[in-house]
Amino acid sequence: xxxxxxxxxxxxxxxxxxxxxxxxxxxxxxxxxxxxxxxxxxxxxxxxxxxxxxxxxxxxxxxxxxxxxxxxxxxxxxxxxxxxxxxxxxxxxxxxxxxxxxxxxxxxxxxxxxxxxxxxxxxxxxxxxxxxxxxxxxxxxxxxxxxxxxxxxxxxxxxxxxxxxxxxxxxxxxxxxxxxxxxxxxxxxxxxxxxxxxxxxxxxxxxxxxxxxxxxxxxxxxxxxxxxxxxxx
Numbered sequence: 001x002x003x004x005x006x007x008x009x010x011x012x013x014x015x016x017x018x019x020x021x022x023x024x025x026x027x028x029x030x031x032x033x034x035x036x037x038x039x040x041x042x043x044x045x046x047x048x049x050x051x052x053x054x055x056x057x058x059x060x061x062x063x064x065x066x067x068x069x070x071x072x073x074x075x076x077x078x079x080x081x082x083x084x085x086x087x088x089x090x091x092x093x094x095x096x097x098x099x100x101x102x103x104x105x106x107x108x109x110x111x112x113x114x115x116x117x118x119x120x121x122x123x124x125x126x127x128x129x130x131x132x133x134x135x136x137x138x139x140x141x142x143x144x145x146x147x148x149x150x151x152x153x154x155x156x157x158x159x160x161x162x163x164x165x166x167x168x169x170x171x172x173x174x175x176x177x178x179x180x181x182x183x184x185x186x187x188x189x190x191x192x193x194x195x196x197x198x199x200x201x202x203x204x205x206x207x208x209x210x211x212x213x214x215x216x217x218x219x220x221x222x223x224x225x226x227x228x229x230x231x232x233x
Contacts, residue, residue: 139174
């Protein structure tokens with residue numbers, strides 16, 4: 001593999017639902033596992049990713065990397081185990097830290113710090129007054145991880161990265177320079193649970209140039225009421 005070679009695609013996947021997601025609590029670095037619905041969502045997404053990007057191209061290879069937090073690593077295994085691929089853990093892919101707000105619900109935050117919470121909800125940084133990790137720092141470590149892993153395989157490989165909503169959002173902002181245009185504003189919406197974004201390599205002399213071809217994509221079931229309540233089926 002030459003220095004200019006890299007993987008042909010990167011798929012960034014958010015983990016399935018957790019009890020904190022359901023309760024509207026801030027997770028950050030707290031190691032919350034998937035709840036039963038989250039396990040089901042992860043399986044649906046693993047199956048969809050396999051059918052869309054693995055079964056259709058049997059000659060391609062897959063490289064799977066995940067945050068070492070349980071909710072992301074288990075989501076990764078729901079995909080990787082089915083295709084017989086190892087999951088590599090990388091702590092740089094952990095969720096953005098939300099400092100003093102971690103573990104608190106939206107109602108609690110709104111009651112204690114209404115102005116800061118309102119700013120956060122608008123993407124204007126109210127959480128930064130409470131020791132949260134900056135968007136720039138989270139995005140930089142996400143980009144660093146993507147670049148390192150994308151250069152460990154060649155153009156016959158698809159890289160699948162299982163991580164977290166805010167970390168994926170910040171990584172894409174940093175990768176495409178969005179944060180430098182609007183440094184006081186989050187311009188990329190957070191993905192739904194067990195949804196993904198997909199990048200394809202631009203094929204230029206610079207191997208780190210990517211094209212965003214999909215964002216907030218989920219299985220067909222994600223567009224139905226079953227996604228949050230599969231037992232209703």
